[in-house]
Amino acid sequence: MDLTLNVNGRPREFTAEPNELLVERLRDGLGLTGTKVGCDTGQCGSCVVRLDGRSAKSCLVLTVAAAGSEVTTIEGVATPGGELTGLQEALRQEHGTQCGFCTPGMVMALGELVENTADGDAPTEPEIREWLTGNLCRCTGYHGVVRGVQRACASARAAAPGTDAVCDAMADAVTAASGQEG
Amino acid sequence: MTAATGESVLQGQGVLGRPLDSREDPHLLRGEAKYVADIDLPGTAHMAILGSPVAHARILSIDTKAAEQLPGVLKVATAADFTDVMPLPCIWIPGGVESHFPPHPYGLPGARPVLTGDAVRHVGDPIAAVVAETPRQAAAALAAIDVEYEPLPVVTRADEALREGAPQLHEAVPGNLNAYWTCGDKDRTDAAIAAAEVTVELDLVNQRTINSPIEPRGAVGDYDPATGEYTLYASTQGPHNHRFLLAALVLGIPFNKLRVVAPTVGGSFGTKGYLYPDMPLVLLLSKALGRPVKWVDTRTGLMNSTVQGRDHRQHVTLAGTRDGRITAVRATSHANLGAYPSTIGPGVATALMGRSISGMYDIDAAFCEVYAAFTNTVPLGAQRGSGRAEAAFLMERLVDRYASEIGMDPAAVRRKNLVPKEKFPYDNGLGWTYDSGDYRLNFDRAIELSGYADMPARKTEARARGKRLGVGIASYVAVCGVGPSTRMSKEGMLGGTWESANIRVHPTGEVTVTVGSASTGQSHGTVFAQVAADELGIDPDTVQVYEGDTLKAPYGQGTYGSRSYSMAAPAIALTARKIKSKLVKAGAVFLGVPEEKVVYAGGKVYEEGNEENTKTFAELAMAMWYGWGLPPEIEPALDETTHFDPPDFNYPFGTHVAVVEIDELTGETEVVAYTAVDDAGNIGNPKVVLGQIEGSIVHGLGQALMEHAEYDENGLLLSSDLGHYALPRAFDAPFFSLDKTTTPSPHNPLGAKGAGEIATVPPAAAVVNAVVDALSDLGVIHIDMPVTPEKVWRRLRGEAR
Numbered sequence: 001m002d003l004t005l006n007v008n009g010r011p012r013e014f015t016a017e018p019n020e021l022l023v024e025r026l027r028d029g030l031g032l033t034g035t036k037v038g039c040d041t042g043q044c045g046s047c048v049v050r051l052d053g054r055s056a057k058s059c060l061v062l063t064v065a066a067a068g069s070e071v072t073t074i075e076g077v078a079t080p081g082g083e084l085t086g087l088q089e090a091l092r093q094e095h096g097t098q099c100g101f102c103t104p105g106m107v108m109a110l111g112e113l114v115e116n117t118a119d120g121d122a123p124t125e126p127e128i129r130e131w132l133t134g135n136l137c138r139c140t141g142y143h144g145v146v147r148g149v150q151r152a153c154a155s156a157r158a159a160a161p162g163t164d165a166v167c168d169a170m171a172d173a174v175t176a177a178s179g180q181e182g
Numbered sequence: 183m184t185a186a187t188g189e190s191v192l193q194g195q196g197v198l199g200r201p202l203d204s205r206e207d208p209h210l211l212r213g214e215a216k217y218v219a220d221i222d223l224p225g226t227a228h229m230a231i232l233g234s235p236v237a238h239a240r241i242l243s244i245d246t247k248a249a250e251q252l253p254g255v256l257k258v259a260t261a262a263d264f265t266d267v268m269p270l271p272c273i274w275i276p277g278g279v280e281s282h283f284p285p286h287p288y289g290l291p292g293a294r295p296v297l298t299g300d301a302v303r304h305v306g307d308p309i310a311a312v313v314a315e316t317p318r319q320a321a322a323a324l325a326a327i328d329v330e331y332e333p334l335p336v337v338t339r340a341d342e343a344l345r346e347g348a349p350q351l352h353e354a355v356p357g358n359l360n361a362y363w364t365c366g367d368k369d370r371t372d373a374a375i376a377a378a379e380v381t382v383e384l385d386l387v388n389q390r391t392i393n394s395p396i397e398p399r400g401a402v403g404d405y406d407p408a409t410g411e412y413t414l415y416a417s418t419q420g421p422h423n424h425r426f427l428l429a430a431l432v433l434g435i436p437f438n439k440l441r442v443v444a445p446t447v448g449g450s451f452g453t454k455g456y457l458y459p460d461m462p463l464v465l466l467l468s469k470a471l472g473r474p475v476k477w478v479d480t481r482t483g484l485m486n487s488t489v490q491g492r493d494h495r496q497h498v499t500l501a502g503t504r505d506g507r508i509t510a511v512r513a514t515s516h517a518n519l520g521a522y523p524s525t526i527g528p529g530v531a532t533a534l535m536g537r538s539i540s541g542m543y544d545i546d547a548a549f550c551e552v553y554a555a556f557t558n559t560v561p562l563g564a565q566r567g568s569g570r571a572e573a574a575f576l577m578e579r580l581v582d583r584y585a586s587e588i589g590m591d592p593a594a595v596r597r598k599n600l601v602p603k604e605k606f607p608y609d610n611g612l613g614w615t616y617d618s619g620d621y622r623l624n625f626d627r628a629i630e631l632s633g634y635a636d637m638p639a640r641k642t643e644a645r646a647r648g649k650r651l652g653v654g655i656a657s658y659v660a661v662c663g664v665g666p667s668t669r670m671s672k673e674g675m676l677g678g679t680w681e682s683a684n685i686r687v688h689p690t691g692e693v694t695v696t697v698g699s700a701s702t703g704q705s706h707g708t709v710f711a712q713v714a715a716d717e718l719g720i721d722p723d724t725v726q727v728y729e730g731d732t733l734k735a736p737y738g739q740g741t742y743g744s745r746s747y748s749m750a751a752p753a754i755a756l757t758a759r760k761i762k763s764k765l766v767k768a769g770a771v772f773l774g775v776p777e778e779k780v781v782y783a784g785g786k787v788y789e790e791g792n793e794e795n796t797k798t799f800a801e802l803a804m805a806m807w808y809g810w811g812l813p814p815e816i817e818p819a820l821d822e823t824t825h826f827d828p829p830d831f832n833y834p835f836g837t838h839v840a841v842v843e844i845d846e847l848t849g850e851t852e853v854v855a856y857t858a859v860d861d862a863g864n865i866g867n868p869k870v871v872l873g874q875i876e877g878s879i880v881h882g883l884g885q886a887l888m889e890h891a892e893y894d895e896n897g898l899l900l901s902s903d904l905g906h907y908a909l910p911r912a913f914d915a916p917f918f919s920l921d922k923t924t925t926p927s928p929h930n931p932l933g934a935k936g937a938g939e940i941a942t943v944p945p946a947a948a949v950v951n952a953v954v955d956a957l958s959d960l961g962v963i964h965i966d967m968p969v970t971p972e973k974v975w976r977r978l979r980g981e982a983r
Contacts, residue, residue: 027220031222033213033216033219033220033222034212034213034214035213036217036219036396036397036448037219037478038396038397038398038448038481039481039903039904040480040481040482041481041903041904041905043903043904043905044396044481044904046396073213074212074213075212075213077212077213078211078212079212080212080214081212081214082212084208084211084212088208088211088212091207091211092203092204092207092208092211093203095203095204095207095869095870095872095873097204097207097210097211098449098703098704098705098873098874098877099210099395099396099397099446099447099448099449099450099702099703100206100207100209100210100211100215100446100448100703101217101395101396101397101448101449102396102448103210103211103213104213107211107213125917126913128912129912129913130912130913132911132912132913133911133912133913135912136396136904136909136911137396137877138393138394138395138396138449138451138877138881138909139449139703139873139874139877140873140876140877141876141877141878141879141880141881141910141915142880142911142912142915143873143876143880143915143917143918144872144873144876145912146912146917163201163869163872163873164201164869166872166920167201167868167869167872
């Protein structure tokens with residue numbers, strides 16, 4: 001079928017088989033490999049993109065079903081080598097990514113949460129964790145990610161100690177222990 | 183807690199020990215990093231692998247004709263195509279190799295062929311490979327391959343595989359026994375147990391788990407007929423290791439004709455250090471077709487092919503006095519190796535576990551025996567904390583059982599038996615000599631931080647809410663820093679286990695560090711730059727780190743067993759010292775003073791007592807590049823390499839305390855608080871290590887509460903996708919209370935110990951101890967993992983295990 005998708009603000013026209021998955025179109029057809037495939041069954045969240053503003057798992061969407069939609073992938077969030085968004089910067093400062101494979105999906109899913117957070121109405125820690133239900137990470141244990149979202153939602157910053165503060169407290173303990181060790 | 187000041191320096195005088203932001207992160211956050219699946223070489227063809235649908239059968243015939251006729255199909259390969267290719271070697275053979283020149287592992291009983299032709303031995307066992315123009319065409323052709331099977335009986339448990347009359351997997355391995363392995367002193371231990379005032383015993387199942395990196399494995403093979411060179415791009419923890427195994431032991435091609443590249447790797451946790459059939463397949467098929475061949479696994483494929491972890495069935499015994507002094511520990515374990523010996527799986531199941539069972543305790547008599555058996559399951563390998571986690575689980579369960587038996591507080595029993603500080607280096611009687619530690623300082627800090635003294639009141643308060651609160655402690659020692667090559671040869675490791683680094687100082691003063699290790703997400707580029715910058719006294723932003731490509735990097739062994747910071751980083755530090763030493767010699771020439779008057783500090787050399795007479799690092803770099811005026815004994819340029827082989831392992835340790843609440847109505851267990859105090863020696867970047875500790879704990883909680891690779895009686899893996907194999911999600915773990923102690927290791931110049939996976943070692947034990955504590959008034963003395971709501975619910979209703 002001939003169809004059009006608006007991908008990262010740009011109309012893309014192509015022919016797609018009826019059973020083609022959106023993630024295949026993005027990765028193989030359009031070369032947008034920032035979107036990852038971790039499980040094929042919609043459980044890991046590595047393939048999350050924004051579809052008309054809402055986060056969606058692109059391994060569960062047929063390309064034809066997305067026809068005419070606005071699709072935003074990780075490449076549409078920050079340009080290659082370009083400036084990070086506030087959320088990305090916050091995730092960086094809290095080291096919310098290690099191997100990075102789940103990260104693009106996390107950024108896309110969390111982008112919706114952060115964008116829809118008005119100042120003074122930051123999500124609580126349980127709300128952030130609930131929102132992350134659809135994204136699996138095996139490296140971080142999610143803690144750096146949750147701290148990153150808290151940092152990104154300005155008014156939530158004081159809710160929990162950030163990574164630097166935890167590191168600092170641990171470093172103090174180190175110094176004390178080292179002292180005893182001589 | 184104070185705000186970050188950037189001044190919390192642990193060592194050196196510069197950037198080491200500071201929580202610098204990871205320089206890899208922006209790349210990852212923008213989705214720019216290239217993983218294997220993102221590599222798209224011109225002309226690439228795509229490979230799919232036919233895995234067996236049954237767990238055990240003789241192959242009567244394979245008919246590929248129909249598949250070959252399908253659209254896009256370029257080649258269908260079976261075992262018959264690879265008769266001159268050797269099987270995949272196992273390079274850790276428990277019990278030790280007999281010489282430094284061991285027989286070629288071609289003859290290793292039970293070794294896995296590249297494709298199996300005679301029989302299938304587990305669901306997923308690779309039978310055929312299809313290469314086609316597109317991934318979909320390749321996958322579709324698998325269904326057209328007609329394989330005729332003669333079903334054979336199936337066995338999935340190690341203990342059952344060793345019984346008389348059990349199904350036999352390999353003709354060359356009668357009785358399915360790969361290895362009977364022991365450590366410690368059996369007679370002394372048996373005598374101590376026989377003479378003891380108190381003995382306690384447990385039967386434990388350390389269930390099989392699946393590592394589940396979020397990136398499934400992949401491989402791209404690219405053969406160049408013009409040069410005869412092969413290139414393999416693979417999600418690997420050790421490109422040099424894979425090069426060695428593939429070139430020398432499987433393909434039999436010249437070493438210098440194979441290049442292995444690890445691009446960005448999406449997590450591993452042990453699994454990507456192994457040799458898999460897909461690796462030789464993409465290389466051989468690329469050569470056969472004259473095109474690059476690419477293979478990317480699916481999640482279900484991963485779960486039926488990539489090495490799995492743990493899987494021991496154990497009978498364990500602890501003896502002690504009535505007043506809480508442990509006198510002996512003994513373990514008999516049946517380890518399930520799966521259908522074939524994986525690259526190092528047999529060593530993981532024996533030495534890593536067995537030598538670690540006494541943990542942080544000073545015990546006079548200890549013994550462990552392991553029966554490692556083949557079964558009709560996916561081969562066993564490492565899983566984050568491998569071996570050591572299984573050891574900690576059995577020991578820490580026993581200590582709680584013992585404390586309960588003698589009516590003592592579990593914390594008091596542990597404290598009484600910790601190896602005292604003055605006993606280091608401490609020989610644990612099982613083969614490890616602990617390098618350094620202050621276990622009491624560590625233990626007391628964890629107990630204090632956890633609020634242990636308040637637990638009785640918290641239990642009462644929880645009960646009023648319909649919750650049973652339990653608290654569980656687990657301590658551990660985790661051997662890391664593999665390792666001393668000669669020592670590892672005695673453990674049966676075929677191959678050196680040293681690590682390497684090269685430093686090149688460019689004429690403009692920037693520095694390139696190249697290491698033989700390879701990151702799977704540990705921010706090596708950040709931390710290794712800190713190490714070099716700290717030693718050289720320069721800005722880390724001027725240091726670039728490369729790794730993961732055998733063409734560019736010095737030989738090395740890769741990342742595994744939390745080794746990179748205590749193996750590769752010391753190699754960097756020692757190399758930087760060579761650079762400094764050369765600059766002191768050259769500095770004498772450039773400054774016009776005797777060498778003993780030259781001081782190297784803060785990234786420059788100067789004359790002692792006359793700091794005006796000085797050259798900066800950048801000036802020296804340029805001068806060394808020109809080489810003008812250097813005496814013959816000083817070579818121009820700054821380019822040094824070190825191969826670091828440590829005198830012994832290092833031994834990080836720690837104490838974790840889990841607090842759980844069990845819902846009396848549903849049996850659901852929630853971890854409501856978790857305290858961890860780990861000691862990884864000197865740390866290079868606390869921010870990076872913090873992330874690894876947090877992730878490791880959650881991984882351990884996963885084993886305790888939800889993860890289980892469950893096979894049915896036909897050998898079918900029931901939990902073969904992420905809908906059936908439960909991984910911890912964001913709401914499954916609260917924020918943790920973390921702290922650390924620091925006892926530097928004497929076995930490397932940084933005082934470093936392993937860190938990356940150590941915190942995966944104790945959580946399963948801590949959580950199960952907490953659950954048993956919460957249920958103890960019901961007469962519960964043990965509960966098998968994973969501790970599901972159903973299991974707990976049945977116990978709450980008085981059912982036996």
